[in-house]
Amino acid sequence: MKIKWIEIFKILEDFQTGYDLPSVSLIGNEEGSPFKILISTLISLRTRDEVTLEASRRLFESADTAEAMMKLSQEEIEALIYPCGFFRVKSGNILTISKEIVQNLGGQVPSSKEGLLALPGVGLKTANLVLSLGFAIPAICVDIHVHRIANRMGWVKTNKPDDSVPALEKILPREYWIPINELLVLFGQQICTPRSPKCSQCPLHEHCRRCGVEQSR
Structure with missing residues (x-):
């Protein structure tokens, strides 16, 4: 499956509308x-x-x-x-x-x-x-949400967040290195949750391989 980055990030950006930014992003924007x-x-x-x-x-x-x-x-x-x-x-x-x-x-x-x-x-x-x-230096911040979603989507196959950084650096266009954290943290909190992700409500379902997902809503 070819990864359609432009479509994926457009969906994530649209999803973000109406939600508060993560705390560190808010502080960064304010200060x-x-x-x-x-x-x-x-x-x-x-x-x-x-x-x-x-x-x-x-x-x-x-x-x-x-x-x-x-x-x-x-x-x-x-x-x-x-x-x-x-x-x-x-x-x-x-x-x-x-x-x-x-x-x-x-x-x-x-x-x-x-x-x-x-x-x-x-x-x-x-x-x-x-x-x-x-x-504003391009760098991929991988927390548990980014790590989990990147693996579920089938972008990477890694065991821990720090391993996902170099794996994503190899495939993710540089223009998305900064926004990926903010977008996937929110998405991971609301849709692609650690347990029983809301796959029936997921706007990315056509792009997702659902790797490792055994139970969903």
Whole structure:
């Protein structure tokens, strides 16, 4: 089956209409700050979107730059981002990253994958999201939704999200590297759910191989 990328992304873009953007995308659109995108992405890990958005906004009301953030104590950051998942670990990473940016990186968030991955708590998903949303550098951010849908559609055959990145880079036109995360996260939350996906309602059913789907609605 030939992958009809133009048709697929047009369907995904139309589907997105009427829904709120993912929390990090909202913050990126509102602020456009690589630092805020980096920090909100860290907060978002294993945390619901609505919790991420509220926690990020509370934190940025107190400190919206690396310089301001490093003046907070870890306990203050913990209180501001609670109840996000692993808030104690994340608060420590946020403080360490802020100090690293100010003291060793000239006050700037790294604009390279290697530079971002060197920061504590930053994995490939976070690095690529910061590159794409913070710097408009084409990078494929693969989270559990993108990984699941890419495999179900039959685009890739991979075991974990980080493996899906190079697999998608080989086949996905570069113009779609940035929007794929935002579009598939929403689609994965609403239609292509982890269990019993809503295949009967799916606007992509003609393009999907339904790989691994045993039960659907």
